[in-house]
Amino acid sequence: MPDQNALSSYTLSRVIGRGNTSLVRLATNAQGQQVAVKIPHAETLAVQDAAELFGNEVRLTLQFRHPHLVQGFGGTPFGPQAFVALQYYPHGALSEQLQRDGTPLTLEQTLRILADLASALSYLHHLGAVHQDVKTQNVYVNEEGRAALGDLGNTYFIAQGGKVSGSPYYMAPEIYHGESSSSASDVYSLGVLTYELLTGERPFQGHTYEELMVAHMTRFPQPLSHLNMQVPRSVARLAELALAKRISERPSADAIRRALLTALGETPADEIYETEQKAAEPAGRLVGRHGPSARPAAPAVTPDPGPDTAGSRWNPFKRRK
Numbered sequence: 564m565p566d567q568n569a570l571s572s573y574t575l576s577r578v579i580g581r582g583n584t585s586l587v588r589l590a591t592n593a594q595g596q597q598v599a600v601k602i603p604h605a606e607t608l609a610v611q612d613a614a615e616l617f618g619n620e621v622r623l624t625l626q627f628r629h630p631h632l633v634q635g636f637g638g639t640p641f642g643p644q645a646f647v648a649l650q651y652y653p654h655g656a657l658s659e660q661l662q663r664d665g666t667p668l669t670l671e672q673t674l675r676i677l678a679d680l681a682s683a684l685s686y687l688h689h690l691g692a693v694h695q696d697v698k699t700q701n702v703y704v705n706e707e708g709r710a711a712l713g714d715l716g717n718t719y720f721i722a723q724g725g726k727v728s729g730s731p732y733y734m735a736p737e738i739y740h741g742e743s744s745s746s747a748s749d750v751y752s753l754g755v756l757t758y759e760l761l762t763g764e765r766p767f768q769g770h771t772y773e774e775l776m777v778a779h780m781t782r783f784p785q786p787l788s789h790l791n792m793q794v795p796r797s798v799a800r801l802a803e804l805a806l807a808k809r810i811s812e813r814p815s816a817d818a819i820r821r822a823l824l825t826a827l828g829e830t831p832a833d834e835i836y837e838t839e840q841k842a843a844e845p846a847g848r849l850v851g852r853h854g855p856s857a858r859p860a861a862p863a864v865t866p867d868p869g870p871d872t873a874g875s876r877w878n879p880f881k882r883r884k
């Protein structure tokens with residue numbers, strides 16, 4: 564992994580965010596552009612699994628190129644100088660933006676964000692990768708209202724295997740069952756996010772991991788179309804299917820992208836994947852943290868900080884407003 568853009572070539576300024584694994588600072592690169600520099604906490608580097616997750620995030624962020632994945636400009640995946648320089652989003656994560664701004668997004672803004680995320684997932688799935696952590700905390704929206712999916716720490720290539728993980732509010736039933744994740748698990752998480760953005764409520768509620776597990780595995784949320792009648796039928800239907808308990812009933816991310824673009828009055832074109840993006844696939848390198856396994860152990864649960872917990876330790880079951 565090249566690290567010509569080593570940390571010393573950035574001028575660091577104020578702290579703009581703090582997660583469980585890293586501190587994020589506003590910085591200026593050698594060309595005078597503002598970037599967000601993510602630096603792992605000392606505790607992250609001290610724990611092998613956490614350090615590997617960070618290294619995975621840096622490598623994949625720099626390998627992938629897609630307009631709706633948070634772009635990486637440079638970084639060092641491992642060692643005491645580990646960091647990644649990212650596209651800077653002044654509004655922070657979508658979860659924080661929604662919490663801060665009193666005004667909800669319009670239907671059109673929401674459909675555009677969702678179409679962008681479906682496009683990013685469609686790209687990852689086309690490459691044989693699974694994101695595993697689609698949630699509002701990992702979505703960034705720019706001044707033009709265009710969205711990008713970030714945090715590729717848990718992303719892995721299916722052919723190479725990876726550790727199954729997810730965030731309890733967004734995690735698909737098969738993951739609660741202890742099965743492998745797949746593109747369909749990302750689609751499920753996108754379905755949760757869609758429901759949340761279009762209704763203001765998450766489809767599955769619970770105060771503990773067990774309550775959420777029961778909800779995801781056995782409950783059926785009120786149809787999205789009953790809660791928000793403005794949502795075009797085709798979008799509501801696909802969003803509901805995305806939450807199907809059975810993997811085989813869920814649509815692809817690309818079908819969701821197409822429905823959203825059609826609802827926005829556009830004619831969805833085929834996504835063009837540059838051939839060089841294929842080179843994003845690692846050559847014989849294990850991107851996930853573990854080799855494939857037929858039946859993975861309990862999933863690693865990704866912290867789900869409520870926006871109001873920024874800077875404090877994670878409370879996974881704190882109800883987000």
Ligand SMILES: Nc1ncnc2c1ncn2[C@@H]1O[C@H](COP(=O)(O)OP(=O)(O)OP(=O)(O)O)[C@@H](O)[C@H]1O
Nearest residue numbers: 580581582583584585587599649650651652655656
């Ligand atoms: N590219 C960015 N532009 C602007 N702000 C950012 C960017 N990336 C991260 N942030 C801010 O930093 C905060 C922490 O980032 P992030 O959630 O990625 O950290 P993390 O330590 O990897 O998280 P986790 O708790 O999931 O391990 C975000 O909530 C957001 O406020």
